[in-house]
Amino acid sequence: MILWDPDRFHGTVVDVGEFSLTVGDFNLIVAAEDKSSTNLNRRMMRHFRDALNSCLLKELKLVGRRFTWTNEQDSPVLVKLDRAFCDVAWDIRFSSTCLVPLATSPSDHCPLVIHCPEAIRWKRPFRFEAFWPHVTGFMGIVQNSWSRPCPLSCPHRNQIGSTKLQLTLTQETILLLDSAQEERQLLPHELNLWKSLKSRVLGLAVIERIRIKQRSHVNWLCLGDANSKFFHIKANGRRRRNCISSISDGQRVAVEHDQKEGIIWRFFQGLLGAPSDAAHSFDWAALGLPQVDLEGLDAPFSEEEVWQAISDSTLGHAPGPDGLSGSFFRAVWPAIKGDVLRAFGQLFFGNSSALESVNTSTIVLLAKRADASEVRDYRPISLMHSVAKLFMKVGVFRTIFCSCKTF
Structure with a gap:
């Protein structure tokens, strides 16, 4: 495979059966952020991108560094010249492959290691699959599982394979x-x-x-x-x-799972402090806020309100610890509505101990920027239990209804 003029491209095509990698010093850049100076040849950049697109190549992510070459001057010019590209088959089979930089040593180029992290061995959590309602006997499986305590399992593994x-x-x-x-x-x-x-x-x-x-x-x-x-x-x-392929604590870059886990844990542990008494409070009377008719806000929850919240739920996004989504509640509502309405009844009467099992969430980290490298560059997001989401939706709908009556 020849991507470019041999005088400009020095690389190797590595074939691994049906998969292939293209690696080397391309002596060209893809985007302006690949060079520390503003002296750019945008025409060559465009041609290089066109060549990569025509060959259907995807670049492997470089973790821990932005550039791979330096001219080693007092005011150095830094450029990302060394890259690795994969074909579609490689991308599907080895999706977690990345490039890990090493010390430059005597060279002006940064050695790169193609790293394919080992899969983290952990028990896959239960997740509701969108195709389950289309499987024959699905409602019977739900009724049998819902009516008695049993471990959550995936019907498509046990019933379908x-x-x-x-x-x-x-x-x-x-x-x-x-x-x-x-x-x-x-x-x-x-x-x-x-x-x-x-x-x-x-x-x-x-x-x-x-x-x-x-x-x-x-x-x-x-x-x-x-x-x-x-x-x-x-x-x-x-x-x-x-995927957080690497994370830095300001002193070192971690790429192994245990090391990344330790850095993230120490960062958020350091943010936690002891609660203190509030030094100030709001004088709500002085704000002159309009009075709101709260009639009906504290009424018992009805089946119509709960169903409205279910209908407004997304069908298959961001499941919480229970792995259930809006599509599950819509598909099996006749079989489970009795238990869901009883849970709303416990909430209405303030029996919080009965709702302890749904007061859980899964915390995930989402990058706030494309080049996130430290823990502070990630935003923690809490994925709530599906029943707790329904509690919130019903409360929001009631609040909106009371506000609309006033204004």
């Missing part, structure tokens, strides 16, 4: 029957199997597409407007954006 594996096996079986049909007429039971497998392929393909689309969080496309490879690429890009 791996849809991707089944799809592959089904297609292989159809191929064998297709080949046999070229040599002889299929027997009646073989023909029935061939027809049933073709129908099953359609069903499995739809389930797999829904699953991948939910994982990719692509909401501006209809389900049939893109293939599964597109959703895989979008999902991997989303995972990379959310």
